[in-house]
Amino acid sequence: AQSVTQPDIHITVSEGASLELRCNYSYGATPYLFWYVQSPGQGLQLLLKYFSGDTLVQGIKGFEAEFKRSQSSFNLRKPSVHWSDAAEYFCAVGAGNDMRFGAGTRLTVKP
Amino acid sequence: GAVVSQHPSWVICKSGTSVKIECRSLDFQATTMFWYRQFPKQSLMLMATSNEGSKATYEQGVEKDKFLINHASLTLSTLTVTSAHPEDSSFYICSARDWEGWNEQFFGPGTRLTVL
Numbered sequence: 001a002q003s004v005t006q007p008d009i010h011i012t013v014s015e016g017a018s019l020e021l022r023c024n025y026s027y028g029a030t031p032y033l034f035w036y037v038q039s040p041g042q043g044l045q046l047l048l049k050y051f052s053g054d055t056l057v058q059g060i061k062g063f064e065a066e067f068k069r070s071q072s073s074f075n076l077r078k079p080s081v082h083w084s085d086a087a088e089y090f091c092a093v094g095a096g097n098d099m100r101f102g103a104g105t106r107l108t109v110k111p
Numbered sequence: 112g113a114v115v116s117q118h119p120s121w122v123i124c125k126s127g128t129s130v131k132i133e134c135r136s137l138d139f140q141a142t143t144m145f146w147y148r149q150f151p152k153q154s155l156m157l158m159a160t161s162n163e164g165s166k167a168t169y170e171q172g173v174e175k176d177k178f179l180i181n182h183a184s185l186t187l188s189t190l191t192v193t194s195a196h197p198e199d200s201s202f203y204i205c206s207a208r209d210w211e212g213w214n215e216q217f218f219g220p221g222t223r224l225t226v227l
Contacts, residue, residue: 032215034215041202041222042220044204045115051214059185090154090155096208097143097208098212101155106152
């Protein structure tokens with residue numbers, strides 16, 4: 001069965017520090033992978049997506065993610081976190097009508 | 112491009128009343144629309160999938176008579192919460208998919224429903 005796991009419920013990093021949010025998936029076919037960010041009371045904003053090709057994907061706001069098929073992972077990274085990055089981050093897997101979301105990782109940024 | 116809007120952005124209603132939420136694709140034709148529910152500090156849970164002109168497909172555990180979905184045109188889907196109760200209070204998010212972008216769903220900004 002298709003599933004998405006975000007192992008970290010909550011992460012705290014200092015402003016300016018690097019960030020990595022983990023995402024592991026289980027999917028029957030070649031997955032399409034997404035990272036979304038959600039600020040409190042807001043909808044989802046797409047950060048980046050992977051369909052095929054280069055496994056290192058660049059997104060908005062300085063984020064990038066790397067697809068590793070052998071590890072079934074699609075981790076999100078940012079070299080230097082800004083206070084405005086504090087939000088909830090969701091990894092999603094699927095295609096078309098079938099999209100599964102992870103439980104989310106809440107990012108807190110310390111000044 | 113690929114903008115999805117929702118109306119209203121928030122609504123407060125009394126227990127027992129019905130509430131309608133609209134989801135519109137503004138610049139593309141949405142062959143399929145999806146409705147999600149999100150409880151505080153939780154992930155999105157798919158409620159139903161609707162294709163234009165046909166009946167919605169509900170996920171297991173979602174009451175189709177309580178959550179009425181209509182997808183009458185390629186740009187509009189509505190979710191009606193009938194006889195709402197406090198436990199229906201939640202954040203409802205819709206998404207839409209067009210034919211060209213069949214690998215991706217475009218999300219609306221969400222509707223906060225509070226039932227008193």
